[in-house]
Amino acid sequence: MEDEEGYMALSIQPRKKHKQNPQHQEPAFQRKYYTDPLEEPVVPQGRINDTENNSRLKNIISRLQEFMCKIPQNKLTESFRCKLCPENWLRLENKCYWVSKIQATWQMGQEDCRAKGSQMLVIQKQEEAAFIQSISEEAQLLWIGLMTTFPLGKWIWEDGSPLDENQSEALGPVEANSCGMLNDGKMIAESCSTVTSWVCEKEAFDLSSN
Structure with a gap:
């Protein structure tokens, strides 16, 4: 209808909301879960039990072993140890080793190893020194995790263990700012500010x- 000034007056009433019948709601077990295809699927709690999780985990480990490890034929009757190293690291028994391609001071080498989640080489047996020399290509001088402490004036490894007394005597008198280095497989003392390559190690x- 029009008012006195000729304008059309519209009567607009709010739309009533219809209550949804609870009987028509989708059952919880039929509801769909939508996720980003790049994300892990959302799985309702209770849908996968611990037994299924363990089974999937064992299957993944078995496939990794088959792909990454050389499994002996008698693996069913004899346990085997499959040890893996990161890319560009080389393994000797239970350790992985990495030799730098650039040169720097002892401290910079130490910082680089720590940034890689490792430490500078701590030699525990002569086989390690020989192995490092064999993989170091043209690098003849290599920083290792050996340093001096003052005022005690002793050689210690980066992990805090002391250097063997016989090896300490071979290095000669302890001087300030001295660090350990491999020279053709043998340990020598050198100024920590000298620039050369270094060796990192990790488990x-x-x-x-099993």
């Missing part, structure tokens, strides 16, 4: 069957 990842 190998154990992907064994």
Whole structure:
């Protein structure tokens, strides 16, 4: 209808909301879960139990062992140890080793190893020194995790263990700002500010069957 000034007056009433019948709601177990395809699927709690999770985990480990490890034929009757190293690292028994391609001071080498989640080489047996020399290509001088402490004036490894007394005597008198270095497989003392390559080490990842 029009008012006195000729304008059309509209009567607009709010739309009533219809209550949804609870009987028509989709049952919880039929509801769909939508996720980003790049994300992990959302799984309702209780849908996968611990037994299924353990089974899937064992299957993944088994496939990794088959792909990454050389499993002996008698693996069913004899346990084996499958040790893995990161890319560009080389393994000797239970450790992984990495030799730098650039040169720097001892302290910079130490910082680089720590940034890689490792430490500078701590030699525990002569086989390690020989192995490092064999993989170092043209690098003849290599920083290792050996340093001096003052005022005690002793050689210690980066992990806090002391250097063997016989090896300490071979290095000669302890001087300030001295660090350990491998020279053709033998340990020598050198100024920590000298620039050369270095060696990092870390424990190998154990992907064994048991």
